[in-house]
Amino acid sequence: MESRLSINQIADIAGVSVATISRVINNRGGYSRETEEKVNRIIEEYNYRPNANASGLRTNRSHSIGVMVPDVTNEFFAKIIRELDLYFLKHRYVLLICDSNEDSELENMHLQNLLTKNVDGIIYISGKNDVLKPEQIGVPVVYVDRSPKNAEVIVHSDNETGGYLATSELISTGCKRIAFFGDERLRSPVRRRRDGYRRALKEAGMKNLKELELSSLPDYESARQRMRETLSEKGCFFDGVFTTNDMMALGIIHALSEFGYRVPEAVKVVGFDNVSTSEFCSPGITTVTQDTRQIAVRAGEALLKMLHGESIEEKDISIPVALTKRESTSRMQ
């Protein structure tokens, strides 16, 4: 591998100074058309690529963005990553992706690692409820999905409306006793979804009952197990369930099925996220679809603005959601 050429060598070859090369590279202006063309030709010909470490050292910017996610194998987060990747590629930024595994210690290690690498900014989906203060992090941060304390700028789905739509769907398909089954860690998105659930019940003249609000960890197995316990202790005292994610919804459906309650005949179920499994399982699960592209793009835009020192007018950005209907809430004829 031939070692890379430096700006000095390119300057020599082109017969101009390094300053001129630098200007052309960075589109700073202040050179003739002629010079520009010559320089660009040489750059092309010798496949010159500026040394990012050197320019980073000089400018104190790395043109890289840290992205912290709780779980890359979760399709919802993966979709956000893909959109972020696309968005930032256009702007010639590179993404440092960190999977915190919902583990606070790993998350801290990753964060330190990112800061050491001089990322210019961070897109942060935190597993923690309280996160470092902005001045402790030292670079602009845009939070996504979950809003911890200390968060300055946050982009999230309109979770309240999501909960409302989901619950309304259950009401309009005839459910009379609707349970809420949420992630027991009660992060901000889940709390908002519950708010929407409560509002829908209230507006329909139905009571908000404590015993109708259940919870478990947010995975398939935990939800299934929790629902099994509930059913064997108290039986099926509800005819509709709004769950805060699709995999939990699936666990619940399977537990119901074990106990002989069919979905949607005996109980109707709505999930959240619209992961592909919810489309392909049986029955297909009615769910609230989050707009991952918008979430990513708005977060990217906000971060870029902050990097450029522009002020953010809208610090709490809410992205619309939509209900996706499937068999799990089909009306019976």
Place this chain on the structure above:
Amino acid sequence: MESRLSINQIADIAGVSVATISRVINNRGGYSRETEEKVNRIIEEYNYRPNANASGLRTNRSHSIGVMVPDVTNEFFAKIIRELDLYFLKHRYVLLICDSNEDSELENMHLQNLLTKNVDGIIYISGKNDVLKPEQIGVPVVYVDRSPKNAEVIVHSDNETGGYLATSELISTGCKRIAFFGDERLRSPVRRRRDGYRRALKEAGMKNLKELELSSLPDYESARQRMRETLSEKGCFFDGVFTTNDMMALGIIHALSEFGYRVPEAVKVVGFDNVSTSEFCSPGITTVTQDTRQIAVRAGEALLKMLHGESIEEKDISIPVALTKRESTSRMQ
């Protein structure tokens, strides 16, 4: 945000020279126990983090690894990313993840971007069949899953055995005419799976027939559509199908179902990858499970060796696979 301290300031505070600080940071040795402790205490106290750009400029290493994947939202690749992330975090490397979207042009842009950022090495799951030569890339590369021409070091599942196991399962559950339904782009893993399929048939004394080998793009919808066409043109001339991924398997099952052929009663189906949908759809899909952790760890180890200038003895690393049985190949009683 307080601006970060430089090595100079730390040296002043500690009352030693920058050289000593540098030695301690990098565990170079050549200092007294006493000095070491003092320096480390100061570093801790002032939360000093060395500037990665500066040390990168000096050493020409960035302590970052590029990772190119065709699709982060594909659970198989996402799992590999998560394991890579965990592996490299331990070694204090940071991952630059790039999603090529199976798009050759995007892939090139990303690659250039990575090289500009001075990554020390690359883990490369390419969407292309022929990739740049090692000397054109200029940093060590470990290929994963797909082996393009020019690949030096490659880590992949034992796809041939995978195809063999899948086909043998179909044979042992009573199938007499077994179709192969593969990704039409025929990348190396798919070719090997087909080899395994052919070997299993041969060993069982069954004929390898051209008309039993079908193909489509490797997504749910394409496979479903292709299977619809096949069924309406020629009917169901097989009683078993080995497909090269789970989402295709699902598309095929749904197409069969549309035409009144039940799985597993009329036709048995085996997929590949063991994505979670294959577990939760109905019927559950028998599939070949790839060991994403081993794939990632072995790739990481190989890359680290190359970065340290050690030679790689094993340049073609094959990771064992396992058959995961589900309803789609249940025997009928």
Place this chain on the structure above:
DNA sequence: CTGTTAGCGCATTCAG
């Protein structure tokens, strides 16, 4: 419009 030059923070000789 273009060139000269200082210095970003660090690792690494070379002296001692």
Place this chain on the structure above:
DNA sequence: CTGAATGCGCTAACAG
């Protein structure tokens, strides 16, 4: 065992 000095490649004054 420790320090002084050099230069990695680049950007941004500044000078012309």
